[in-house]
Amino acid sequence: MAAYQLQINGKKMTAEVEADMPLLWVIRDVLGLKGTKYGCGIAQCGACTIHIDGIPVRSCQIPIAELSRKAKITTIEGIGEIALHAIQESWVEEQVPQCGYCQSGQIMSAVALLKNNPQPTDEEIKTAMNGNLCRCGTYDRIQKGIKNAAVALKTGTSPVRNDK
């Protein structure tokens, strides 16, 4: 058992845990940030996606001891803390979530995509998002939600749903 210092959503936090505990469980059960979800534990579903230094990663695969001390972690709670991110606004406009369980992970992947590629093509969206499973089948709306958010970010407007 050791005390690990973490930077999560701009705040310093300490977790006293075993070295092999995956970041997912540190975030959820030790630090109480429940927005990041468990789905498979083997990086197949993407429900646990967070950002480390802006890069989307599966937090179920990162033992806390392997995390760099300087790593800046962002979870769903840190996205749009002051105002919703364009992806989140677009998700509401497009009415993407059904059960909503996978959506934290979907949103983390989508936010990272637009940061690196502000105007992705359909194919690029599919490639960036195909690590995130949704059993409710909201993929069509995810695809559209990302497109609409990209337009909004480019034009400095709010995301607009096209079929409404």
Added chain:
Amino acid sequence: MKYSATSRRLFIKTSALAGVGLVLGLPKLKGETLSSISKNLPPEFINLEINPFIIIRTDGSITLINPRPDMGQGSMQAAPSLLAEELEVSLEKVTIIQSDGQRKYGSQQSGGSSTVRGLWYPLRKAGAAAKEMLIQVAASRWATSTDLCFAKDATIYLKNSDKSFSYGELAEDAAKLPVPKNPKLKDPADFTLLGKYNKRLDIPSKVTGKAIFGIDIDVPGMVYACIQHSPTIHASIISVDDTQSLLVKGVQKVIRCKRTMPHRQSDAVAVVASTWWAAQKGRSLLNVKWDDGQLALTQTTDAYFQKAYEAAKKEGVRHEEKGDFLAKFNTASAKLEAVYETPFLAHAPIEPECAVVHYKEDGTAEIWAHVQGPDGGLVDAARFLGIEQDKIKFHVPLLGGSFGRKAYHDYLSEACFLAKELKKPVKVLWTREDDITQGPYRPGMLSRVQGMVANGKLTGFHHHAIGESIVGQVFNGLKPDEADPWLSGELSTENNQYQFPVSKVSWTHVKTDIPIVWWRSVYASNFGWGQECFIDELAHLAGKDPLEARLALLKDERFRKVLETLAEKANWKEELPAGKGKGLAIFASFGSISACCITVSTSGKGIIIEKAVSVIDCGHYVNPDNVVAQTQGNIVMGISAAIKDGITFSNGKCDQTNYHEYQILRINEIPEMEVHIIQSGAEPGGVGEPGLPPVAPALGNAIFAATGVRLRRLPIDITSIS
């Protein structure tokens, strides 16, 4: 809308008092004890006979109770909308809470696509009755007729005046009135909420990570349990060596426990720890010796299907028959017979099974479990804990998907078992591997189908359904010589409306110990495949276009409209180049009619699913956008079921363990999709499931159209067809 734990606790206090009452006009509860409130209650209040779904407090705050847990299907919007439409309140301005299983809420089971069709009248009546009572009070205060009063936005107005009372001002007096038995319901033409596009109010919390799912429940003093189940599901324990497990930091205890399923109870071993990670690690270090008995031989999907294919060579038990099918079939000159197969499937909701149970020293318990039905969950929990239902506080958080799975309370049974041992709050969380390998599953089924044609017409159809029965295994409710009664909802002429001169539905029960349960759209997900592909086979035998052959058999106007709309929207008649094909299918289930048309093309790497167009007639509905969303979800899940891995058992064990082996559709695999709703204005039908059954057969028929290959066994490996 708020989904708050505080108001929920407050409500439990209130409703415990109210018996079967409409809760109107309760004073603020803060700081008051139960006995002080009950003293203040007028005697009439206790005797009100109406649904207890509405609470209006004297401070004007309004709470609506949603009696159907939300697993994604939108019941958190749909059910309160039925109340709000008649009560004339805005959902944005009320608090919506989930019912807690008490009987006064009636059936609370989310399942069978029943929320809107089951509650369309009861909840509207509850809203309308409350509104009439509020109007009566206002009218009497103004010494005028109720006809001169009207309700709008939680306020009663006097016509042609500037007078008004808020609901809060009227509530206390309204609670003293008798409840109208037959309140007047609004004309659908006057609806402002029902049938209109409205954003789902649960969605903002689902994009910020704030929504509370079953897995997110934390209770002070809680411990975690990870449970080692038998790899062959029903094996018994010979020995448990927990030496290594107990050395793991955080592991507190290893307990032998029981997993209670409807048909059997199985041994399991729970590792209890201060974190779930430690519990899981401890579990991986257990050394459990299991006695598998004969399971390695008997509990395999190969053995099961072998028995089923044997059964397909014989006649089954008759479920319904029109004319003498066999006599006509035997003498027909143009006829076909085939067997269609659907595999076992896991529900695989992304949130695995989870329950938190706190059994207290005083013999009461508090439970947080993402069950589909709070009422059924409460009944089962009372049984598992061996205490009365009124000793249990039952909370139902959001379900992170379910598709039928979480209505099966084995995970709750384990949490109850451990809670009783531990006498402190315990969270049982299944791993994904538990979810995939332990079941219950949609049963694999066979459809043995026979049919004949004459003079370009389909003249007879026999659907012989073969497999394990949900009624039989889950409810122990099927006699050996009885056809599964649920076939009535799926294959009967009354349901599918095909008017064959002779037709028959029959059944053979093939048993298995592999745990089964309903899966999105239940048997319709199995039998739609055989029925609708075989109709195509017969159409081709008769030399008819599959659309025309169906229309020739369908008299019902709603069915015809669905098919005709599909043909138009999917451009059915367009000429396609070689290597491209369209297939369609129609299936009625859960009170709605749905049809799907899929377009495929061949490529060097197999089949590409290009487009899916679905049409649904679900009668009256609450939110058209949610009807579209559910139908889109059904297209995705239907394709997933058609082309992705099924569940197989070899040597008594499930061969798939996690999403890498039990694959579900990913975003790069979905086709372009369109959904169209028929505005029939008919009685409400289901929405969550009916879109699924036509998807797989539409795909099978499209593959035939594109390639000439007739596929009868799911799943299809689309990469190997050309």
